[in-house]
Amino acid sequence: MNDKITIHFLGAAGTVTGSKYLIDTGDKKIMVDCGLFQGLKKLRVLNWDYLPVNVEEIDAVLLTHGHMDHTGYLPKLVKMGFNNSILGTSPTLDIAAIILRDSAKIQEEDAERANKEGFTKHSPAEPLYDLIDAEKAIEHFESVPEGEWMDLFEGIRVRFQYNGHIVGATFIELDIYGKRFVFSGDIGRKEDLLMRPPKKPEKADVLFVESTYGNRLHKKEDLETKLKDIILHTVEKGGTLIIPSFAVERTQTLMYLLWQLREKGEIPAIPMIMDSPMGANVLNVFHQHRDWHKLPIDDCTKMCHTFRIVKDFKETWEVIGNKNPKIVIAGSGMISGGRVLTYLQQYLRKPETSVLLAGFQAEGTRGRAMLDGASELKIYGKYYEVKAEVFNLQVLSAHADQVELLDWMSDIKVEPERIFITHGESHSADMFRVKIKDVYGWDCTIPELYEIDEIPLEESAEKKVDQSH
Numbered sequence: 001m002n003d004k005i006t007i008h009f010l011g012a013a014g015t016v017t018g019s020k021y022l023i024d025t026g027d028k029k030i031m032v033d034c035g036l037f038q039g040l041k042k043l044r045v046l047n048w049d050y051l052p053v054n055v056e057e058i059d060a061v062l063l064t065h066g067h068m069d070h071t072g073y074l075p076k077l078v079k080m081g082f083n084n085s086i087l088g089t090s091p092t093l094d095i096a097a098i099i100l101r102d103s104a105k106i107q108e109e110d111a112e113r114a115n116k117e118g119f120t121k122h123s124p125a126e127p128l129y130d131l132i133d134a135e136k137a138i139e140h141f142e143s144v145p146e147g148e149w150m151d152l153f154e155g156i157r158v159r160f161q162y163n164g165h166i167v168g169a170t171f172i173e174l175d176i177y178g179k180r181f182v183f184s185g186d187i188g189r190k191e192d193l194l195m196r197p198p199k200k201p202e203k204a205d206v207l208f209v210e211s212t213y214g215n216r217l218h219k220k221e222d223l224e225t226k227l228k229d230i231i232l233h234t235v236e237k238g239g240t241l242i243i244p245s246f247a248v249e250r251t252q253t254l255m256y257l258l259w260q261l262r263e264k265g266e267i268p269a270i271p272m273i274m275d276s277p278m279g280a281n282v283l284n285v286f287h288q289h290r291d292w293h294k295l296p297i298d299d300c301t302k303m304c305h306t307f308r309i310v311k312d313f314k315e316t317w318e319v320i321g322n323k324n325p326k327i328v329i330a331g332s333g334m335i336s337g338g339r340v341l342t343y344l345q346q347y348l349r350k351p352e353t354s355v356l357l358a359g360f361q362a363e364g365t366r367g368r369a370m371l372d373g374a375s376e377l378k379i380y381g382k383y384y385e386v387k388a389e390v391f392n393l394q395v396l397s398a399h400a401d402q403v404e405l406l407d408w409m410s411d412i413k414v415e416p417e418r419i420f421i422t423h424g425e426s427h428s429a430d431m432f433r434v435k436i437k438d439v440y441g442w443d444c445t446i447p448e449l450y451e452i453d454e455i456p457l458e459e460s461a462e463k464k465v466d467q468s469h
């Protein structure tokens with residue numbers, strides 16, 4: 001047996017995107033999450049950078065959940081020679097498949113558009129991967145049960161545990177030669193409209209904890225009232241409410257809230273449109289995996305009927321052609337791509353338009369720029385003045401805030417040997433580090449991208465001998 005385990009931080013270090021860790025036991029190489037970098041250009045170019053590990057030697061990939069920043073790099077990994085199993089819960093794999101196909105399509109379309117309109121510095125522009133690559137990655141998917149230990153390799157076992165972030169989402173416990181590695185994934189809220197509260201780990205020798213909102217407390221806003229006010233205000237000025245939304249989870253939560261407001265007669269019966277083919281596919285995942293969420297299936301069906309679910313681009317233009325007040329939910333959530341760009345090209349310059357941001361907006365995204373009060377947005381190489389009113393509903397986040405993150409760690413009775421704070425922008429990770437020290441007295445490390453760290457194995461072996469005496 002080897003005397004150490006090596007950890008490679010290949011993403012979500014100093015940023016919220018590109019989640020990727022490689023755990024090298026000496027005999028086996030296990031990757032946890034395989035996300036795409038998004039947002040700032042200096043991050044996005046990393047997707048094209050070479051990965052400082054030998055991809056062909058990776059023995060398995062474990063997925064905490066289906067979101068793009070945890071799965072979006074898989075087709076590239078397979079293209080680079082990875083040829084083993086990709087493990088996740090069944091809904092996680094369903095969502096990942098939807099996301100990878102969509103991501104491949106967007107990359108193909110963006111490359112095509114860049115070539116046609118000539119706003120690329122690379123000629124010709126190539127997609128990072130295409131639909132065929134995405135399908136090849138999906139062939140490696142293997143589903144695992146939630147909450148049960150399973151043997152992965154000799155001396156290595158794994159358990160995926162419900163963590164309430166999105167349907168299928170889990171944290172991952174990996175026992176390697178008796179030492180427990182815990183990967184938080186993205187942790188959900190204690191109280192959520194659709195998800196149950198997250199389970200908590202009871203033991204961790206090495207803990208990897210996210211810190212998206214490590215420096216923030218979500219305001220206790222009255223969600224329904226705030227949403228209702230924004231809608232009534234928009235109707236009054238005769239405009240359209242555009243809600244850029246993450247197709248997975250936020251879209252379904254928003255649909256649920258809007259449907260409830262409509263049912264109670266709190267908002268007028270204006271058209272409500274869900275223009276996200278991916279959002280529609282995710283609704284099917286909700287139907288198929290009922291024990292993963294709280295939404296009664298009858299409500300789910302009724303809710304769907306209240307919305308016009310747009311399927312193709314022609315319909316998008318029909319919706320835009322309707323000049324009356326309406327509510328449009330469209331992807332993507334951080335306005336980094338998707339149908340919402342077409343709507344914003346048409347509506348951004350109109351003061352009667354309202355744009356509602358509903359979730360975390362990463363640095364470098366158009367969503368973050370709007371949140372910070374940008375006066376113009378660049379879409380497909382052209383600038384558009386922002387005359388629309390911009391609103392923000394932070395409480396709609398699928399991420400735990402500081403108190404909830406601390407609470408998630410509260411069942412760990414023995415101080416972990418190492419704690420790594422990841423998946424947060426640097427100020428957020430650092431404030432969370434200070435807070436953990438204050439509350440638990442534990443020291444944490446904030447790894448840098450491509451940093452390599454080592455966990456010695458002898459110590460726990462000695463401990464075990466001690467305990468057996």
Ligand SMILES: [Zn+2]
Nearest residue numbers: 065067165186
């Ligand atoms: Zn996530």
